[in-house]
């Protein structure tokens with residue numbers, strides 16, 4: 568039974584720039600947070616990816632690897648505006664159940680839409696409407712499945728312009744060629760744990776019992792993973808987190824101020840998006856004094872200190888490094904790398920920056 572449709576907009580930031588600036592079309596494009604040769608690309612266009620360029624590539628190296636690369640400074644407010652327009656367009660076709668990130672939406676399928684032919688027709692309708700109303704540069708990969716977990720995997724199977732439907736009868740056969748890391752929830756560290764347990768293929772992952780996965784994960788998450796892989800309905804628990812943040816283990820070549828700042832920008836945008844989506848906002852006085860308070864009932868997150876946005880981001884970077892050295896977060900275990908744990912104060916800066924750059928942005 569089909570229950571979810573996952574839409575991932577391809578090379579989102581770069582595609583928005585191409586839509587807005589026709590002179591960029593046909594050229595490989597890299598999006599950077601600040602114009603500097605030493606910074607990293609927070610996003611690269613479909614053409615650049617086809618030439619082997621990946622996100623996080625440093626500008627100087629990216630230029631060598633990809634002759635003719637056009638470097639464009641990121642415009643977060645424009646991307647947020649496009650996100651909203653795209654969400655409205657998708658919503659006019661099917662109910663949006665969740666904003667997964669600035670470039671990923673999840674729709675719920677029920678009734679007629681849960682029938683494969685109807686679900687595929689819906690996907691084509693969304694693509695056509697997005698192209699007509701937001702612009703032809705806004706391309707997407709759509710996955711359809713019995714739950715979001717499978718729909719997400721399906722949306723990653725064809726890029727760009729993908730449309731993949733996986734029904735219960737396709738499981739697990741159509742997934743056996745994938746890598747463990749292709750599944751949402753298996754990162755570098757979880758992959759290492761699975762390998763240590765003798766699970767190095769998707770086939771072996773499917774062969775493992777529910778209890779075994781629970782033991783490997785060390786939590787009920789492993790048992791959930793077992794169910795999701797089999798297409799069982801995916802009910803998320805209401806979030807009880809009092810912080811919203813994103814963490815990312817920096818690869819060695821990005822362990823310098825400028826590249827780390829570029830990654831930080833991207834994480835900030837993602838985290839801020841989630842914070843707004845959850846209906847919360849920051850108080851007017853955004854300052855950091857070492858503590859934060861979150862009030863879910865009034866939807867407010869209070870901070871103390873942090874003044875200029877750039878100085879703020881740098882201050883947070885130091886804080887994040889400090890947090891990383893002390894943190895032992897099981898979701899993103901430190902494997903000897905610098906771990907950026909983004910705390911609410913960083914979200915505060917993210918929202919603050921967006922508010923400043925676009926007065927109409929409601930938080």
Ligand SMILES: [Mg+2]
Nearest residue numbers: 576577578670
């Ligand atoms: Mg995308």
